Amino acid sequence: MSEHRFATHCIHAGQSPDPTTGAIMTPVYMTSTFVQSSPGVFKDGYDYARSKNPTRTALETNLATLEGARHGMSFSSGLGAMDCVLHILKSGDHVVLSDDVYGGSFRILDKIFRHQGITCTRVDMTDAAAVKAAVTPRTRILWLETPSNPMLKVIDIAAMAAIVTTLPGAGSPGGAFDPANITLHRPILVVDNTFASPYLQNPLALGADVVLHSCTKYIGGHSDVVGGALMTSDDALAQRLRFVQNAAGAVPGPMDCFMLLRSTKTLHVRMQRHCENAMKIAAWLTKHPKVEKVIYPGLESHPQHALAKKQMRAFGGMISVVVKGGLEASKKMLERVHLFSLAESLGGVESLIEHPAIMTHASIPAEARAKLGIVDGFVRLSVGIEDADDLIADLERALG
Numbered sequence: 001m002s003e004h005r006f007a008t009h010c011i012h013a014g015q016s017p018d019p020t021t022g023a024i025m026t027p028v029y030m031t032s033t034f035v036q037s038s039p040g041v042f043k044d045g046y047d048y049a050r051s052k053n054p055t056r057t058a059l060e061t062n063l064a065t066l067e068g069a070r071h072g073m074s075f076s077s078g079l080g081a082m083d084c085v086l087h088i089l090k091s092g093d094h095v096v097l098s099d100d101v102y103g104g105s106f107r108i109l110d111k112i113f114r115h116q117g118i119t120c121t122r123v124d125m126t127d128a129a130a131v132k133a134a135v136t137p138r139t140r141i142l143w144l145e146t147p148s149n150p151m152l153k154v155i156d157i158a159a160m161a162a163i164v165t166t167l168p169g170a171g172s173p174g175g176a177f178d179p180a181n182i183t184l185h186r187p188i189l190v191v192d193n194t195f196a197s198p199y200l201q202n203p204l205a206l207g208a209d210v211v212l213h214s215c216t217k218y219i220g221g222h223s224d225v226v227g228g229a230l231m232t233s234d235d236a237l238a239q240r241l242r243f244v245q246n247a248a249g250a251v252p253g254p255m256d257c258f259m260l261l262r263s264t265k266t267l268h269v270r271m272q273r274h275c276e277n278a279m280k281i282a283a284w285l286t287k288h289p290k291v292e293k294v295i296y297p298g299l300e301s302h303p304q305h306a307l308a309k310k311q312m313r314a315f316g317g318m319i320s321v322v323v324k325g326g327l328e329a330s331k332k333m334l335e336r337v338h339l340f341s342l343a344e345s346l347g348g349v350e351s352l353i354e355h356p357a358i359m360t361h362a363s364i365p366a367e368a369r370a371k372l373g374i375v376d377g378f379v380r381l382s383v384g385i386e387d388a389d390d391l392i393a394d395l396e397r398a399l400g
């Protein structure tokens with residue numbers, strides 16, 4: 001399959017007609033266990049469904065192919081996937097995190113792993129010097145999202161990968177897997193690729209060690225599944241992560257895997273339209289008198305526009321806007337939209353709008369939010385795949 005291009009992989013990777021019936025769609029294997037022919041003798045590694053399920057295997061192969069990875073793992077949520085990666089750290093380890101991340105990604109480090117002795121430093125990763133200053137000999141993970149949420153900063157993945165190679169233990173191959181010591185064998189770069197999706201960028205090709213997706217967003221694309229995924233091409237890392245997943249148990253159910261497999265069949269088509277619509281709407285917003293600022297990586301005014309052009313195939317479906325008039329004006333806009341739905345989350349076919357300071361980023365401390373620029377007039381749009389002119393008319397009305 002690997003000789004094919006992205007669109008073909010979306011539809012076919014990991015899937016072949018069911019050998020027993022010829023069913024073209026991968027069956028939903030609703031089973032918790034598998035019959036063994038003799039104690040410990042079972043087919044293709046299928047012994048118990050927490051460890052492996054055929055519908056999940058098809059999804060994992062599909063997702064790995066889309067990211068150009070040797071290994072793919074799927075999870076019950078994006079944060080379940082993050083939890084898995086953080087479990088290969090040990091007390092005393094340090095994480096450098098980009099300052100502008102999904103609220104829950106900060107919360108799991110700050111409220112859960114901090115109590116297990118794992119520390120984290122947040123830093124603006126558009127500034128390589130600041131990242132170099134933040135790393136310590138105990139730094140084991142550089143963790144970033146690009147484009148970031150909600151400032152849509154674009155971070156240079158290759159430059160961050162270069163910093164990881166300067167950390168102690170970089171380049172260690174990991175050796176034979178030992179379940180008695182599952183801790184990370186070398187410092188790694190983890191890229192949360194949720195906002196871009198594999199259609200827009202493939203971080204592993206730029207030097208990342210692990211890619212994370214909240215499949216709840218663009219990969220699922222229809223606002224009807226919660227899921228997560230990890231991809232890596234490092235065999236030693238994959239063994240550790242698989243061990244943790246099986247030991248800790250954040251696995252997706254087979255029906256969710258089936259729905260995500262159905263979703264990835266249209267990922268390329270959806271993403272193309274998300275990007276076209278967002279570009280058109282971002283350009284329109286820049287000319288609106290009630291709009292103070294438009295943040296979209298596809299605009300020349302975006303501080304990392306040149307990097308976005310180099311690193312991404314297009315600019316995505318997320319737009320951030322600061323409306324004039326602060327909280328009152330932004331609230332009014334959010335109450336007046338009809339076609340855009342006021343809701344958290346993103347990446348679905350339907351357009352969503354939200355207020356990060358009150359909604360998705362409420363778990364980020366207020367001073368940190370202010371420092372990032374998440375002001376009261378700040379509104380985030382997840383542009384869907386409806387008719388762009390209808391979306392513009394809705395925003396026009398809401399701003400009017």
Ligand SMILES: *Cc1c(COP(=O)(O)O)cnc(C)c1O
Pocket residue numbers: 077078079080102104105145149192194195213214215216217226227228
């Ligand atoms: C939603 C999101 C997550 C968390 O994923 P869940 O599937 O909600 O657990 C992580 N990172 C980013 C960038 C997200 O948008």
